[in-house]
Amino acid sequence: MKRYVPFAILAFLVILTFIYPSIQVVNSNGKIDAADTAWMLSATGLVLIMTPGLAFFYGGMVNKKNVISTMFQSFICMAVITVIWITFGFSLAFGNSIHGIIGDPRTFFMMKGMLGNQVWKLAPTIPLLLFAMYQLKFAIITPALITGAFAERIRFNSYVVFICLFFVCIYAPLAHCTWHPDGLLFKLGVLDFAGGTVVHMSAGWAALASALYLKRRNEPNHSPARITYVMIGTGLLWFGWFGFNAGSAMGANPLAVTALATSTTASAAAAVCWINVDLLRGKKPSAMGACIGAVVGLVAITPAAGFVSIPHSLAIGVISSLVSNLVVEWRTRTTIDDTLDVFPCHGVGGMVGMVLTGVFAHKNINGGNTTGNGLFFGEWHLFLTQLEALVGVSIFAFFGSLLLLKITDMITPLRVSAEEEAIGLDISQHGEKL
Template sequence: MKKVLPFVLLLVAVVLALVFPSVEPVTVADATFDTGDTAWMLVSTALVLLMTPGLAYFYGGMVRKKNVISTMLQSLVCMGLITVLWVIFGFSLAFGEDIGGLIGNPATFFMMKGMLGNQAWPLAPTIPLVLFAMFQLKFAVITPALITGAFAERIRFNSYLIFLCLFMIVIYVPLAHATWHPEGILFQKGVLDFAGGTVVHMSAGWAALASALFLKKRTTPAHTPARVSYVILGTGLLWFGWFGFNAGSAVGAGALAATALATTTTASAAAAMAWIFFDIFRGKKPSAMGACIGAVVGLVAITPAAGFVTVPHSLVIGVVAAVISNLVVLWRTRTNIDDTLDVFPCHGVGGMVGMLLTGVFAHQNVNAGNTTGNGLFYGETKLFLTHLVALVVVSVFAFVGSYILLVITNAISPLRVSAEDEEAGLDLSQHDEEL
């Protein structure tokens, strides 16, 4: 039954596609598309998709040679599985008609219903709804892929696929709805998350910590990265794609997109250099790995703030996030937590730092859509306190929820490979392939 389940799900998707072809156009009176906005969002959607192969190289270069293919495939497969789920009901759960501020109605856009014609998302009225749906899909794709670095080198691939489905349905789409839907509970409370610091990085980071604790340590935790050159390539692809991730979240080709692009550039650059200098300060040699990790931490931290803060403050966010994440990585190495590629210290902690500093440095002059207020730096406390409470709530939800999903997945299909398969490497034991 476990072996035929994926085929059954794929067959169901095909049948649904035949039964619900979604060919009826929908007309919305006040929807006027802008060709410049549409063109930019088409490019941004492609850029964000590129981030997932970039992540595959980033993670793949860090693991041992016998696990490179498996680690890269764990990212790549998200592009297939999450896309199918998103088209059937995922987009509806995230952005469909609100149910209690926590989830969307799965029937609203079931099988991409109503995507023809000139229908638009209320907060993105100048681009087609189908384009907004595909842009948001790329965020849903990369989020669970981020988690894979925590349990790299010891997870069964078939079981991972089950966890992927459960995580998207139970953790990701409720957070996306609560944060980005106009009637979502976090949106209504005034939480600012421009491009996914809460929805993407905090959820993935806490799920990564839960995974590391649940699967426990590898039989031989220490290892030498297979290809540092892959890590450098992956960093370049991630940085490039992140412009679509952050600047694209302005959902238009305007001044706000330009601001987000600028803050993204500077925060990542500052974080990369801060990581290097902090390593030197600690007596370590500056390394390519350190520079790459620092750059990604900066990208993570600026994500929630990109369209709410000024460029000078983005430098501060990058430096602070790099130093804190570096210290958490150091702490993690002194514990029994085997977060293989330090997903929690980098993505989880980086996302939390970015969320809190958004509450410190956000200003309404940067983004008129910020109706909550200015940050703590400007003498106002409401936004910061709102983010502080949201950080606790989201952290508990993501960590506890993910741990429960791991228990459920393990009951359906064991998550951990055998000691023999781990020793042989996941490339051979899970896929019968070699680098």
């Protein structure tokens, strides 16, 4: 009977399209700006390309027999999360607030009231529907980031169940708390410009929980299938990240330019730092190391991109790269099998970025959204607020993910058999091979 459940869900959604048509045009006082709209349409496409970029990035790092399965785990998020988002997911993240924790799923159910010139209060110059589609791309890539932690040993059907639960129970509440004007963290003054907390910390802690829950692979050592895939993926991620960070300015404005500049600066600095740390250890400068460093820099600057200066973004790139490199080295000496080091790179990178936002943020960069200056400028309040949020989000994301993994495992076993793992997930899960 279990195999018919997905068909029943899809059938129900199709029936909803007939009995709940969303064709009402809502006219508000929003003044749509053509330039802002054009930029945000472009930024939405840029963020979407990051998920295929991530697929290449991860796919090139795993064993050849697991390339397709690893890449497909990223691609399927574009389909599954979109369906959830259109139905009720956007409402959970940005609907009418329920105690500052989660949105009312009825607010924009089936995209109700999304046509016309309706706008989001924090993005008053673009259509609400465009804002929803832009935010969808963040919701898509977040569960995809987790896949690197349990690569080469998770059942595909179980993975799909888990990402659905993760979106509803972890991602949506964090997005609402952080980015909704009535959200709990938003009201506390927590700064997260483009997703260091909502995206990278949540995915990083879920990755660590997954690595611990699924335990080690039977063959923990492997050779990357295609370093060239990793380099292509890094290029697509860096390219798309301009939409990720600069797009979070919600318009074609000077703040978007600042976010673009700080993003590319931090990424470049982190890549250089990673190579140099490897050289100090006596290693050769590697393409893989440069790519990982560049992505770590992008992760760390994400929460700070619209709040810090360009020189400080350079410092954020260097510090995050150094810290993540050290955590990767530490992780290799433990029994934690985070296959592609998602937690050291995304989780730790996001936390470093969140803390350094509290250090380097200044009201002159983004006065409209910054309640105070960072620790570097002699003020403590913002820094302590960021630390408090970091602890709270970490506890919620880690233990919440552990619980969801257990629930998923009870519904359908998470881990493939030893025989399936030995054959490779491309064949055992999908019947395909390179």
